[in-house]
Amino acid sequence: MRLARRLRAEQEPGELTLGRLAVLGRLERDGPATASALAAAERVTPQSMARIVQHLLDNGLAERVPNPQDRRTATLRITEAGRKRVLTDRGQREAWLAQAMSDLSDVERDLVVLAARVLDRLADS
Template sequence: MRKSKQEIRDEAALRISLAMKRLVSTGRLLLEAELEPDGITLAQLRMLKTLEETAELSSAELSRACFVTPQSMQTLVARAEREGWIKRSPSPQNRRILTTTLTAKGRGVLERGMELWKVISREMWGGIQLSEMEELHRILNLAVDHLQPRLNNLHDRPMLKHGPV
């Protein structure tokens, strides 16, 4: 029996999704192994990168931007503050909210982590033409744009007892 065009598309989409998962998982494992001697996790690096891009975020804003639970972000923020990578201070708009900013030490940690990330990225994409990389980037952004409404709806859902699904 011949497959319909939709079945063929579905199979192709699944193969691409699985290949992307393998790529992301492999890159993540390699980067975490590289970061480990410096005593930083990928989640901490992501938090520092987010703070570099958008200064003075609350922990709640950081957790959403980094795709982690507020509880996990509290742990990340506490360690980063102890290490001197970030500074927290009351928000000028609402003194009950603490905003987080990157310190000079935090920028150094971030720079080192980003250098390690670049090394792995160069290895990952070696031999791939720039035009192919740009096309893949365009296509992946389209795919994310298609999912964005569903992601936005997740933030509107009531929280479950043990956090989001």
């Protein structure tokens, strides 16, 4: 948790909360998705996701794409501006982490990589 807080401190200040950034990151990694699928994946209520989605749409970071098979539904996809924002934010945090890890021994770095894999498995369970 302390490392997560420290990484969040490297985030560029602005309108993108962690929830908004998480949704943008998911759209960037996984591709277009419905708001309900995003809510389930991020484990938030549909109402919370609706607020996040509206902010992303209003700020040109995501766009709504109608479903040609079912006009009642739409998917969200990241825009180029959203992609740039995600990649910039990710790059800042990765640069800080790489710098911080440069002080570790080879064994400590290997342990961090292994621990990250285990934590990913736990997060996906």
